Amino acid sequence: MRIAVDAMGGDHGCDVVVLGALQALGRDAAISRIFLVGNQDQIQAVLDRHHCRDARISVIHATEVLTMEDKPVEGLRRKRDCSIARAVELIKEGQAEALVSPGNTGGVVAASTIKLRPLSGVDRPAIATIIPAPENEFVLLDAGANVECRPVHLAQYAVMGSVYARDILGIQKPRVGLLSVGTEAVKGNELTLETYPLCRMLPLNFIGNIEGHDLFTNRVDVVVCDGFVGNIVLKSCESLAIGIFSWLRKELTRNPLRMTGAFLAKGAFQTIKRRVDPDTHGGAPLLGLNGTVVIAHGSSREKAIMNAIHLATEAVQNRVDENIGREVTAANKLLVANKDHTASSAL
Amino acid sequence: MRIAVDAMGGDHGCDVVVLGALQALGRDAAISRIFLVGNQDQIQAVLDRHHCRDARISVIHATEVLTMEDKPVEGLRRKRDCSIARAVELIKEGQAEALVSPGNTGGVVAASTIKLRPLSGVDRPAIATIIPAPENEFVLLDAGANVECRPVHLAQYAVMGSVYARDILGIQKPRVGLLSVGTEAVKGNELTLETYPLCRMLPLNFIGNIEGHDLFTNRVDVVVCDGFVGNIVLKSCESLAIGIFSWLRKELTRNPLRMTGAFLAKGAFQTIKRRVDPDTHGGAPLLGLNGTVVIAHGSSREKAIMNAIHLATEAVQNRVDENIGREVTAANKLLVANKDHTASSAL
Numbered sequence: 001m002r003i004a005v006d007a008m009g010g011d012h013g014c015d016v017v018v019l020g021a022l023q024a025l026g027r028d029a030a031i032s033r034i035f036l037v038g039n040q041d042q043i044q045a046v047l048d049r050h051h052c053r054d055a056r057i058s059v060i061h062a063t064e065v066l067t068m069e070d071k072p073v074e075g076l077r078r079k080r081d082c083s084i085a086r087a088v089e090l091i092k093e094g095q096a097e098a099l100v101s102p103g104n105t106g107g108v109v110a111a112s113t114i115k116l117r118p119l120s121g122v123d124r125p126a127i128a129t130i131i132p133a134p135e136n137e138f139v140l141l142d143a144g145a146n147v148e149c150r151p152v153h154l155a156q157y158a159v160m161g162s163v164y165a166r167d168i169l170g171i172q173k174p175r176v177g178l179l180s181v182g183t184e185a186v187k188g189n190e191l192t193l194e195t196y197p198l199c200r201m202l203p204l205n206f207i208g209n210i211e212g213h214d215l216f217t218n219r220v221d222v223v224v225c226d227g228f229v230g231n232i233v234l235k236s237c238e239s240l241a242i243g244i245f246s247w248l249r250k251e252l253t254r255n256p257l258r259m260t261g262a263f264l265a266k267g268a269f270q271t272i273k274r275r276v277d278p279d280t281h282g283g284a285p286l287l288g289l290n291g292t293v294v295i296a297h298g299s300s301r302e303k304a305i306m307n308a309i310h311l312a313t314e315a316v317q318n319r320v321d322e323n324i325g326r327e328v329t330a331a332n333k334l335l336v337a338n339k340d341h342t343a344s345s346a347l
Numbered sequence: 348m349r350i351a352v353d354a355m356g357g358d359h360g361c362d363v364v365v366l367g368a369l370q371a372l373g374r375d376a377a378i379s380r381i382f383l384v385g386n387q388d389q390i391q392a393v394l395d396r397h398h399c400r401d402a403r404i405s406v407i408h409a410t411e412v413l414t415m416e417d418k419p420v421e422g423l424r425r426k427r428d429c430s431i432a433r434a435v436e437l438i439k440e441g442q443a444e445a446l447v448s449p450g451n452t453g454g455v456v457a458a459s460t461i462k463l464r465p466l467s468g469v470d471r472p473a474i475a476t477i478i479p480a481p482e483n484e485f486v487l488l489d490a491g492a493n494v495e496c497r498p499v500h501l502a503q504y505a506v507m508g509s510v511y512a513r514d515i516l517g518i519q520k521p522r523v524g525l526l527s528v529g530t531e532a533v534k535g536n537e538l539t540l541e542t543y544p545l546c547r548m549l550p551l552n553f554i555g556n557i558e559g560h561d562l563f564t565n566r567v568d569v570v571v572c573d574g575f576v577g578n579i580v581l582k583s584c585e586s587l588a589i590g591i592f593s594w595l596r597k598e599l600t601r602n603p604l605r606m607t608g609a610f611l612a613k614g615a616f617q618t619i620k621r622r623v624d625p626d627t628h629g630g631a632p633l634l635g636l637n638g639t640v641v642i643a644h645g646s647s648r649e650k651a652i653m654n655a656i657h658l659a660t661e662a663v664q665n666r667v668d669e670n671i672g673r674e675v676t677a678a679n680k681l682l683v684a685n686k687d688h689t690a691s692s693a694l
Binding site: 144180181188189213225231234237239246247248250251254258261264265266268272 | 480527536601
């Protein structure tokens with residue numbers, strides 16, 4: 001398997017990305033080639049510094065970098081030879097099967113949507129993030145690719161998320177929930193009210209509306225929402241979890257007694273920390289495109305990059321794209337066949 | 348001050364509501380009367396059981412109860428003599444200045460909006476919830492009164508939230524943020540993109556867009572969003588916080604060593620628990636109406652009811668409604684005067 005890695009866009013420079021890629025090569029025998037895309041001199045310097053002579057590595061030069069400050073579409077137009085664009089082209093040219101980038105999220109979404117195009121049948125790609133909960137983990141999508149959605153987009157996300165939870169998380173019949181403000185079918189905004197009957201028509205394990213209260217109580221495996229809501233929920237929950245743990249650290253180190261207690265109980269904190277470690281999955285796939293694209297956190301360190309690459313190999317091996325294409329196309333047919341039962345505006 | 352308390356709608360029956368009201372009477376000398384609204388026999392039985400002869404208590408009989416299962420508007424039409432409706436009428440008739448209800452949120456919103464009407468100048472009332480963060484607390488509105496909003500509604504919420512944070516939380520120049528998916532003015536959905544310039548025109552300490560990441564890092568005092576997003580964020584964060592603490596409890600009691608550690612460090616947990624206790628504020632006001640309405644959690648116990656009543660007295664004493672009416676009216680004038688600079692659809 002051949003993976004293109006955008007070595008430039010991360011917050012910590014190309015060093016950590018290159019090292020993460022080397023770790024992935026050491027771990028995944030299935031990887032036959034990694035393209036490190038970006039400034040050739042900088043990348044080569046990192047490889048030399050670590051005495052790397054791995055023949056599976058190719059460095060692909062790109063003269064520019066799309067930074068976090070660049071506006072996605074405008075930036076891509078201005079920086080035609082940026083590393084993200086070059087990495088996406090490797091997929092388009094058939095040289096790579098998957099791409100991993102820790103760069104500007106909007107830039108990755110725009111470059112890959114424009115160059116790779118959505119799968120036949122898929123209207124919009126969606127970012128699918130895996131979120132850990134005390135007793136399970138769930139997939140939330142869309143986490144921010146599209147802030148304005150129509151009901152049919154959400155219905156397709158339901159299918160895409162269900163395929164992903166089945167093929168990657170190994171959940172046989174993923175429980176799919178529509179994120180809303182009440183569990184009854186009549187609760188919600190215009191978008192969710194029109195999406196609900198569409199999801200009902202599909203061959204999903206659709207459990208109906210779910211509320212914010214249901215997210216962390218092992219009630220749902222796939223949480224469907226538009227990219228505006230999803231991005232806000234994801235970031236709010238990240239912020240809260242980080243806030244609680246740093247608050248706890250502060251309180252636990254306030255006096256020697258508490259510090260002793262915390263030391264004795266440290267196994268408890270470590271167990272939780274391991275489970276909620278954002279580096280465990282390392283990235284979130286942009287589902288629904290012709291090609292596997294994994295967006296890593298801008299702040300990714302080596303381990304996160306390695307795991308994001310691993311996630312990409314799993315998606316390729318399990319033919320997630322192919323399955324999404326087939327199942328969304330089948331879903332679209334069902335929705336059209338039943339369209340007399342829906343508000344026409346929903347499709 | 349005279350407060351109407353809907354004694355019937357809570358999850359734990361009228362006992363806890365009546366006892367919470369008695370505690371409020373013991374604490375707040377400013378309260379001259381509490382109307383306990385609901386089934387007279389049941390309420391009187393609780394009062395008798397606790398040998399209560401407080402002359403400041405009046406029991407107002409209502410024959411029906413709007414349950415959590417009732418659809419708000421339909422339920423109110425069917426159960427004309429329900430305790431929520433009767434309690435709202437006490438404000439309308441001028442007998443009470445404020446209302447506290449732990450009942451069906453949609454029912455409280457509908458009954459008070461229909462019977463009390465929004466303040467002149469306010470288009471829609473909003474539920475303002477105070478959320479604790481490690482270093483501060485912030486007001487989030489709307490937490491679920493209106494799931495479909497227009498830009499002018501959000502701009503009015505910004506004013507209402509700012510007044511509330513100033514008058515109740517005592518923050519001189521509350522930092523008002525518009526909840527979106529990026530801090531730049533160009534990031535957001537149609538609603539927030541059109542709301543942004545409106546907020547800029549107003550005499551607020553408007554800090555622009557905020558993201559989910561900013562919520563728990565002491566960057567913002569008033570978080571403005573539509574009721575769909577706000578309800579989901581509020582409930583997701585509640586669910587996550589409860590999930591983390593119960594997970595922690597489970598891990599900390601897994602073996603004797605951890606239990607010893609947890610015992611030694613218990614001061615740390617208690618400090619945090621006190622700060623995040625949802626009973627501290629007890630309820631969330633429905634801002635923007637002719638009259639003070641505080642919605643308590645359905646699961647409220649005595650202390651939460653007492654604190655919700657206290658919140659109501661504070662709102663009345665600080666003339667929050669009057670200030671909101673005046674400041675929203677002034678804001679509307681500014682928006683109209685500047686309307687050439689805005690998309691006309693925003694107003």
